[in-house]
Amino acid sequence: MMSQKLLIATHNQGKVREYRALLSDLPLEVTYLDAEGITFEAEETGATFADNAVQKARTYAAATGLLTWADDSGLDVDALDGAPGVLSARYGAPEARTDQDRYRLLLAQLAGVPEDSRTARFHCVVALVSPDGQVHTVDGVCEGRIGLEPHGSHGFGYDPIFLVAEAGYAQTMAELDPAHKNTVSHRGRAAQAAKRLLRETVVPS
Secondary structure, eight states: OOOEEEEEOOOOHHHHHHHHHHTTTSSEEEEETGGGTOOOOOOOOOSSHHHHHHHHHHHHHHHHOSEEEEEEEEEEEGGGTTOBGGGGGGTTTTTOOSHHHHHHHHHHHTTTOOGGGOEEEEEEEEEEEOTTOOEEEEEEEEEEEEOSSOOOSSSOTTGGGEEEGGGTTSSBGGGSOHHHHHHHSHHHHHHHHHHHHHHHHTSOO
């Protein structure tokens, strides 16, 4: 059986690098939107991460005829009643145009909140949609809290301000070695669950 092409439904090069590393041991040809000439953005109008992930995966699977992997993920901050949540990638728009703009805004909104009240979690849902429309979802969560200032140069998004609980709150996600990050991050956990699903359903034995 020939290797199957798997479309990662993102233009985000950070995600592409992470997912290619996570899926490198599977006999799948991993591609992504730009490589397939897909320039349009699927709508993300869902109320939950799962809604948005499925919406994106269905849209791009229908457009390309490829097995499609889409995720939606974000940061839930307890002191902000769960914000930015599903709006994490668009938080503070249109003024906040970059990752740094968004996490600086978040830090400003948490000014004066004590460390033990800055609890938060990253949540990721991966949707896998086949060309014939079959849908599967899995998720992953990473607990932590928001630091007082950014640290670290790995990763992207809110990684520099997210102190990881499993690291004893001593390191941000952006300070973790990428291989270590993939074992504890929300995206890594969801991806491992999705990888198991791929092994069971579409990967030739």
